[in-house]
Amino acid sequence: MTARMIDGKALSAQVRDDVAVRVQALKKHGVTPGLAVVLVGEDPASQVYVRNKAAACDKAGMLSREIRLAEDTPEEELLDLIEALNQDPAIHGILVQLPLPGHIDAGLVIETISATKDVDGFHISNAGLLMTGRPLFRPCTPYGIMKMLESEQVALRGAEAVIVGASNIVGKPMAMLLLAAGATVTLCNSKTRDLGAQTRRADVLVVATGKPGIVTGDMVKPGAVVIDVGINRLPSGKLTGDVEFDGAAQVASAITPVPGGVGPMTIAMLLVNTLEAAERTLNT
Ligand code: NDP
Secondary structure (H helix, E strand, C coil), X not given: CCCEECCHHHHHHHHHHHHHHHHHHHHCCCXXXXXXXXXXXXXXXXXXXXXXXXXHHHHCCXXXXXXXXXXXXXXXXXXXXXXXXXXXXXXXXXXXXXXXXXXXXXXXXXHHCCHHHCCCCCCHHHHHHHHCCCCCCXXXXXXXXXXXXXXXXXXXXXXXXXXXXXXXXXXXXXXXXXXXXXXXXXXXXXXXXXXXXXXXXXXXXXXXXXXXXXXXXXXXXXXXXXXXXXXXXXCCCCEECCECHHHHHHHCCEECCCCCCHHHHHHHHHHHXXXXXXXXXXXX
């Protein structure tokens, strides 16, 4: 079997077009969705992410405010900035690009963002709401993956879903969303014994570890849908995922490429979350 390629780039363009239409509708009510993206320091990868997020916002007709702070910015100053953005009616979504410099407590920063503007969905209240089945903001990467599975018409009710990687931003919220969709979920971490025995049961396999090639073709169930979240830069400069693509594509029914799979969907869902935060202000 040679897997069908799930085109995250094309689907994300469609999502962004839909967002742009809804932005125009909202503007007729006098509201322009606004996203503040805060970057502390000079990390080159973070600079690219922040630029891409702001550009996607502008393209969808939203307001984007990029705020760059020096690497040695005191924690207090960042917290004050977030408090000001919480109060700013032109800003509906606040995103602080991670990782933060070591002297800043990332947990405290995230908890300072108003839960109603937490478009990354990382605030403890939003994690709790997601866990109890009443999500306000779904974290963008797992939300984008659910959108992909929906667009591919993957049946999730009763399906075996295995997630490799259990971080707060990808693996755990992914588990909650798949569970809510009726899948039987297995969440693996670095201590999991015999990873292959777990992954070979998966009708839907999501891999998010940051370990290139951790999942090989022989670890994939024939006909499975494989979602590769990993973004790893090889010494050659080439970007690669966590799944050994050529081997897995021989066995899977559908697979996401890296790049061009999950990555573009993450940005598209950030726009959706920001738009929905702005739409909610009309009803309050
Ligand atoms: P983290 O480092 O926060 O978490 C990695 C997870 O993988 C941990 O739960 C860890 O287990 C688990 N893990 C590590 N080694 C193994 C192993 N041998 N077997 C099973 N599980 C293992 O990473 P993130 O979740 O933040 O990111 C994961 C990858 O996804 C990265 O490559 C990142 O760049 C990418 N990413 C891509 C995004 C996109 O938009 N496409 C968005 C976000 C991330 P333990 O808990 O035991 O430590």
